[in-house]
Amino acid sequence: MVQLLCRSKFQRGMGHEEKEKKPRFFINDNTDILMEILKRLDGRSLGVAACVCRLWRSVTWNDSLWEHLCFRHVSPPPPGVRPVVVALGGYRRLYMMCLRPVLSRLGQMKRGLGGSGGGDSDLVGRVWTRDSVQLSLSLFCVDYYERLDGRLGDASTSSLMFLCKPVNV
Amino acid sequence: MGPYDSAISTGSTTSSPSSAAKPSEIDGLLAGAGYKVRSTELHQVAQRLERLETVMVNAPSEISQLASDVLHCNPSDIASWVDSMLFEFNPPVSIPSDLSDFSDLTYIDSVVSPAINQTVCNNSWVEHHTPQQQQQELTHQLTVVTAMEEDSGIRLVHMMMTCAESVQRGDLPMAGSLIEEMQALLTRVNTGCGIGKVARYFIDALNRRVFTPQAPCATGWSNENEILYHHFYEACPYLKFAHFTANQAILEAFDGHDCVHVVDFNLMHGLQWPALIQALALRPGGPPLLRLTGIGPPSPDGRDSLREIGLRLAELARSVNVRFAFRGVAASRLEDVKPWMLQVSPKEAVAINSIMQLHRLLGSGPTRVSAIETVLGWIRSLNPKIVTVVEQEANHNQSEFLDRFTEALYYYSTMFDSLEACSLQPEKAVAEIYIQKEICNVLCCEGSARVERHEPLAKWRNRLGAAGFRPLNLGSNAFKQASMLLTLFSAEGYCVEEHDGCLTLGWHSRPLIAASAWQPLLDTVINHNNLL
Numbered sequence: 001m002v003q004l005l006c007r008s009k010f011q012r013g014m015g016h017e018e019k020e021k022k023p024r025f026f027i028n029d030n031t032d033i034l035m036e037i038l039k040r041l042d043g044r045s046l047g048v049a050a051c052v053c054r055l056w057r058s059v060t061w062n063d064s065l066w067e068h069l070c071f072r073h074v075s076p077p078p079p080g081v082r083p084v085v086v087a088l089g090g091y092r093r094l095y096m097m098c099l100r101p102v103l104s105r106l107g108q109m110k111r112g113l114g115g116s117g118g119g120d121s122d123l124v125g126r127v128w129t130r131d132s133v134q135l136s137l138s139l140f141c142v143d144y145y146e147r148l149d150g151r152l153g154d155a156s157t158s159s160l161m162f163l164c165k166p167v168n169v
Numbered sequence: 170m171g172p173y174d175s176a177i178s179t180g181s182t183t184s185s186p187s188s189a190a191k192p193s194e195i196d197g198l199l200a201g202a203g204y205k206v207r208s209t210e211l212h213q214v215a216q217r218l219e220r221l222e223t224v225m226v227n228a229p230s231e232i233s234q235l236a237s238d239v240l241h242c243n244p245s246d247i248a249s250w251v252d253s254m255l256f257e258f259n260p261p262v263s264i265p266s267d268l269s270d271f272s273d274l275t276y277i278d279s280v281v282s283p284a285i286n287q288t289v290c291n292n293s294w295v296e297h298h299t300p301q302q303q304q305q306e307l308t309h310q311l312t313v314v315t316a317m318e319e320d321s322g323i324r325l326v327h328m329m330m331t332c333a334e335s336v337q338r339g340d341l342p343m344a345g346s347l348i349e350e351m352q353a354l355l356t357r358v359n360t361g362c363g364i365g366k367v368a369r370y371f372i373d374a375l376n377r378r379v380f381t382p383q384a385p386c387a388t389g390w391s392n393e394n395e396i397l398y399h400h401f402y403e404a405c406p407y408l409k410f411a412h413f414t415a416n417q418a419i420l421e422a423f424d425g426h427d428c429v430h431v432v433d434f435n436l437m438h439g440l441q442w443p444a445l446i447q448a449l450a451l452r453p454g455g456p457p458l459l460r461l462t463g464i465g466p467p468s469p470d471g472r473d474s475l476r477e478i479g480l481r482l483a484e485l486a487r488s489v490n491v492r493f494a495f496r497g498v499a500a501s502r503l504e505d506v507k508p509w510m511l512q513v514s515p516k517e518a519v520a521i522n523s524i525m526q527l528h529r530l531l532g533s534g535p536t537r538v539s540a541i542e543t544v545l546g547w548i549r550s551l552n553p554k555i556v557t558v559v560e561q562e563a564n565h566n567q568s569e570f571l572d573r574f575t576e577a578l579y580y581y582s583t584m585f586d587s588l589e590a591c592s593l594q595p596e597k598a599v600a601e602i603y604i605q606k607e608i609c610n611v612l613c614c615e616g617s618a619r620v621e622r623h624e625p626l627a628k629w630r631n632r633l634g635a636a637g638f639r640p641l642n643l644g645s646n647a648f649k650q651a652s653m654l655l656t657l658f659s660a661e662g663y664c665v666e667e668h669d670g671c672l673t674l675g676w677h678s679r680p681l682i683a684a685s686a687w688q689p690l691l692d693t694v695i696n697h698n699n700l701l
Binding site for chain 1: 413416439440443444446447448450451453455481482484485488489490649650653654656657
């Protein structure tokens with residue numbers, strides 16, 4: 001989908017010599033449709049989308065997209081979560097720092113029990129239980145607390161660092 | 170084993186000296202095989218046999234013929250034969266003619282220990298080698314077979330046990346000599362991992378105990394200790410498990426209350442509380458008014474570190490819209506805290522949180538009132554909704570040194586083993602220092618200086634039950650959360666188990682830390698509705 005949109009923008013830039021009778025649809029003029037499309041993407045695709053151009057980056061960096069991503073499969077999202085998450089650093093950071101590694105690590109454990117391999121796309125299909133989201137929120141909160149004052153150890157010490165290391169047993 | 174197989178094959182299988190036997194008796198096992206060795210000298214003979222084996226295996230060919238050509242004058246006196254063989258390998262040493270009398274001999278300078286000046290003095294004779302002689306022996310030792318390194322680990326363990334047993338008997342010269350041998354042996358073992366690393370720390374602890382018993386080794390609270398604690402928190406999941414499990418229990422206990430008060434027996438950096446604040450912020454029905462009282466040591470440099478932590482927690486609570494109040498209580502020992510300092514109001518629901526603090530109260534002098542009973546008494550008087558207790562699952566409070574040593578060796582080897590999986594540096598290295606301080610306190614200190622008096626969960630159950638508390642089940646939510654937390658750590662050896670409502674976290678089925686929750690039994694019949 002993303003590639004399709006990229007190509008349409010590319011073609012628009014290249015198509016000067018062609019005489020177009022009807023106005024060509026240009027996605028950059030319709031950011032609300034872009035938002036709707038991006039809402040349905042997974043995390044990795046969102047990251048790719050953010051690399052297309054400045055406009056796309058600003059649209060993709062919109063935190064509500066990431067909120068949608070975080071709670072897409074957890075229904076309904078717990079009330080009152082948004083102000084908490086926003087205060088602690090935002091949904092994008094929550095996803096990148098906590099949810100994604102938590103879920104991929106949990107997914108790896110499940111895969112180890114005999115599932116099929118796969119990349120990031122597997123995460124979309126995986127059931128994000130409320131428990132894993134709660135745990136991610138707690139870890140996120142600890143991380144925020146540690147960042148509040150750099151004097152808590154050095155800046156590189158983060159309680160979330162253990163999440164970033166690959167499984168190496 | 171070599172040409173001397175038939176001569177000493179029976180003798181060399183005796184590796185466990187029966188030191189508990191009556192001192193003047195000939196050892197029964199060896200007597201049955203035809204050898205006369207006194208029970209008290211069994212470990213010395215075994216040591217020397219090992220040394221003899223080493224030397225003979227590594228000896229150049231012309232000397233090894235001695236083993237086959239040797240004349241064994243008195244077959245039953247194996248001890249003197251071994252000594253004579255050892256001296257054969259080192260001819261220039263002057264030896265007394267009478268070798269069969271060992272009553273005043275406690276240690277013979279070894280031909281095998283390279284380049285260590287034996288300074289162990291006792292009331293019997295000791296041989297000192299000149300540096301040239303030691304150089305000679307060293308060249309012999311350079312042909313050490315690497316297969317020995319595998320045995321070295323096992324040998325180290327045996328030697329450590331023997332040393333600990335000597336310490337318990339009060340035989341400090343023997344212990345000292347063993348320590349020096351072990352330090353020599355350590356150079357041939359990989360001390361970066363496995364048994365070598367554990368041995369290094371334990372030999373260091375034994376060294377401190379034998380040679381510098383007056384040096385302070387208490388793991389008191391201090392700034393430096395906070396940093397060590399923080400790195401230990403990052404490197405392995407034990408503290409995270411403790412915090413998350415306790416928080417889950419406290420959260421469930423606070424259900425339905427609007428004014429809650431948590432008392433933390435050891436605030437440190439307050440790493441436990443952000444998660445609780447966040448969970449309270451998100452609980453259905455909105456957050457309560459949260460008061461946190463943190464107990465900690467007074468800061469040495471005049472900074473009010475408790476207040477700083479409180480401010481940081483307050484800022485976090487403010488960002489997530491939780492009404493929060495903090496109070497710090499500075500006390501160098503937990504038993505110095507009095508309940509009025511906590512300013513508990515009768516309307517609020519109280520939770521007491523003790524992460525690895527209660528065991529510090531178990532040291533008791535003859536004139537002191539038992540500190541643990543005092544503290545448990547005032548905890549009970551506060552009528553908390555829940556008391557969360559997390560303790561190391563080990564039996565390090567035994568009065569006999571050897572038992573403590575053995576138990577500590579197994580416990581901390583398991584813990585070091587689990588730490589191997591951590592790949593975060595420098596967290597891992599600093600976490601090892603944290604563990605090392607604990608080891609030193611368990612092994613080197615006595616009396617009131619020894620604060621790391623870990624006891625297993627069963628003993629805590631009895632103790633808390635006797636003090637008027639009833640256990641609360643930690644529940645399936647806590648279990649699920651703990652299991653999920655563990656899957657996030659890269660090592661797959663961690664296991665969470667549930668025992669009668671308490672959770673333990675362990676490494677490969679050896680539990681290392683146990684979390685439990687308690688509630689005081691009420692003397693009166695009045696019960697509140699929202700008790701868990």
